[in-house]
Amino acid sequence: MATRVLGIGALVAVAGATTFALVGVAADLNQGEAQRIMYIHVASAWLAYLSFGVTAAASVWWLVRRGPRADAIALAGAEVGVLFTAATIWAGMMWGRPVWGTYWQWEDPRLTTTALLLALYVGYLLIRRLTDEPARRATRAAVVGIVAAIDIPIVHFSVVWWRGLHQGPTFMSPDTILNPPAPGQFVAALLLMLGAFSLAWLWLMVNRYRLARLDWEAEESARRGRLPGLVAAVPAPRP
Amino acid sequence: MTAVARHLAIARAIAAKDLRAELRGRQAVTSTLFLAALTLLIFGFALGPDRASLAAAGPGLLWLAVILSGVLAVGRLHQLEMEDGAFELLALYPVPRAAIYLGKAIGGLAAMLALGALVLPLTVVLYALDVASALPGLVLVIGLGALGFAAIGTLYAGLTVRLRAREVLLPLLLLPVVAPLLLAAVSATASLLAGDPLGELGAWLQLLIGYDMAMLLAGGLTYGLALEE
Numbered sequence: 001m002a003t004r005v006l007g008i009g010a011l012v013a014v015a016g017a018t019t020f021a022l023v024g025v026a027a028d029l030n031q032g033e034a035q036r037i038m039y040i041h042v043a044s045a046w047l048a049y050l051s052f053g054v055t056a057a058a059s060v061w062w063l064v065r066r067g068p069r070a071d072a073i074a075l076a077g078a079e080v081g082v083l084f085t086a087a088t089i090w091a092g093m094m095w096g097r098p099v100w101g102t103y104w105q106w107e108d109p110r111l112t113t114t115a116l117l118l119a120l121y122v123g124y125l126l127i128r129r130l131t132d133e134p135a136r137r138a139t140r141a142a143v144v145g146i147v148a149a150i151d152i153p154i155v156h157f158s159v160v161w162w163r164g165l166h167q168g169p170t171f172m173s174p175d176t177i178l179n180p181p182a183p184g185q186f187v188a189a190l191l192l193m194l195g196a197f198s199l200a201w202l203w204l205m206v207n208r209y210r211l212a213r214l215d216w217e218a219e220e221s222a223r224r225g226r227l228p229g230l231v232a233a234v235p236a237p238r239p
Numbered sequence: 240m241t242a243v244a245r246h247l248a249i250a251r252a253i254a255a256k257d258l259r260a261e262l263r264g265r266q267a268v269t270s271t272l273f274l275a276a277l278t279l280l281i282f283g284f285a286l287g288p289d290r291a292s293l294a295a296a297g298p299g300l301l302w303l304a305v306i307l308s309g310v311l312a313v314g315r316l317h318q319l320e321m322e323d324g325a326f327e328l329l330a331l332y333p334v335p336r337a338a339i340y341l342g343k344a345i346g347g348l349a350a351m352l353a354l355g356a357l358v359l360p361l362t363v364v365l366y367a368l369d370v371a372s373a374l375p376g377l378v379l380v381i382g383l384g385a386l387g388f389a390a391i392g393t394l395y396a397g398l399t400v401r402l403r404a405r406e407v408l409l410p411l412l413l414l415p416v417v418a419p420l421l422l423a424a425v426s427a428t429a430s431l432l433a434g435d436p437l438g439e440l441g442a443w444l445q446l447l448i449g450y451d452m453a454m455l456l457a458g459g460l461t462y463g464l465a466l467e468e
Contacts (some may be wrong), residue, residue: 063464118416126411130402140398143461144412147391150453151416158419158446161439162426 007203013196017189025189034098039193041091043082045114046194047201051081052121054205056149059142071138072212074145078124080204087119109159116155120148135221246338253342257316258349267315268350272357275308279361290367297366298428302421304358305351305381306388310410312350313392316343317400326400329466344458347365351385351392360426368379373431379385380431383447384424390454391416397465423447 021039028035055077062070092111093103105111124144131137261268282300286293320326329339359381363370370377395412399405427443430436 096412116415116418123408123412123415126408127399127402130408139464143394143398144310144462146461147394147416147454147457150457151419154419154446154450154453158422161442161446162422 003206006199006206010196010199010203013199017192017196021189025185026183031099032172034095035116037091037095037166039190040197041062041088042190043194043197044088045110047197048084048088048114048117050079050201051077051084051205052117052149052152053077053149055121055124055145059145059149062138062142062231063146065148065225066135066138067210068134068138068213068216071134071141072209072216074138075212076129076208078121078128078141078145079208080201082118082121082125083204085114085121089114089118095173109162112159113152113156117152124148133223134216164228246335246341247259249334250345253339254345254349256389257343257346265319267319268312268353271308271312271315271350272354274311275354275358276361278304278307279358279365282411283365291362293366294368295361297362298370298425298432300366301358301362301424301428302384304362304460305354305384306414306417306421308354309351309392310413312354313347313389313396314399314405314409315421316346316350316393317396318405318429321400336466337459340393340397340458340462343397343462344389344455346391347396348386352382355381355385368432370432372434376431377428380424380427380444380447383444383451384420386456387420387447387451390451390458394454394458394462394465397462399464419445420450423450 021036025036027033055074058070058074058077061067062074086205089111092114094107096111097103126143127144128137128141131140279300282296282304283293286296317326320329332339359377360368362368392413395409395416399408399412402408423443423446427440427447430440430443
């Protein structure tokens, strides 16, 4: 019940924040209407990083304690994170085309880092899918989750240097829109969107976590030769 | 015998076993050498016969050949051991897991160095790279790149060796993780060949060393979990 309230709240909040971002705020002087994409783009990016942080912490937790809860949280973080990362890249490309004149900007370290981030966690989801036994799957996935978390800062440094050592930034990067004296209403629209997206993120995480726990129980029961739900329907074999 | 010396002795024994099996014709890595050479040849056809553009692409192609063949090499080092039924026995040895990891990683490093030793002269011949003055630096960069790749490649090969789809999964997992290594190694190689005009070589070498240490640490701590299944 509480989850349903959260879901409805998230829906209303996203609708409200979107309306405000579309009609409540003025368009940017330089970038025009395209700048409104930034509210979705930046909010998604922050939540993507939060998701992968959750996965890394839950992966360590699994390796230390081996609780099914840790594995379910790690899976929820990775899957929701992949969703938000894909949304970040998609929104970024939609914004980049009118503002930068190109969908893909190799010199932007954030873009290249984010693309690799997506590849890292798609790999994480793949190794999960290809392992049958729940505890083995959780261990393998936890190792991949931890390596990915170690790799992300190195990736970021390397692409920043890669560009930075050759030449300075050619185009505006998304964060410089906020950092120079951004009008208060722009900041307000972004914070509103971030709050609304966070509610939606929480709702997705809770539901994915519950589904993962049910999956785990079903797999464990099947392994022990019992399926929940079938127990009552099928009479026990006579001794 | 101190703990460190004991770890090293075990690691050396495991690496020597892999090397001996390879030299006696197991063909885990030897066939990947041919693949690396072929890759360089095919890249040439893909890019066209223009000497200048081939030389410009040289550092990138060198490392792509090393990494793409390296994925196969580290994978097969585990795979053949698994098929021989030796991987289970390796996991049963009552020795520290980190020492087993180190041994397998040294085997992987030997394979990667062999790849580098083949690919570097081939790049010189095929892409007309002028390496004479930069040779000591290039050897260092190839050594650091090979170490980092062997460190993470061994961990992921051990993690995926029991999976049915390991041939596809290993590159899918490995390539995004080695992206910073590729970037640093290619940049260091290119800057060495150009005489380091921007003074950036040191930064790339530091990044490679940092990467190597991070991945060796991750492998030493978690490789045992892959064995214990």
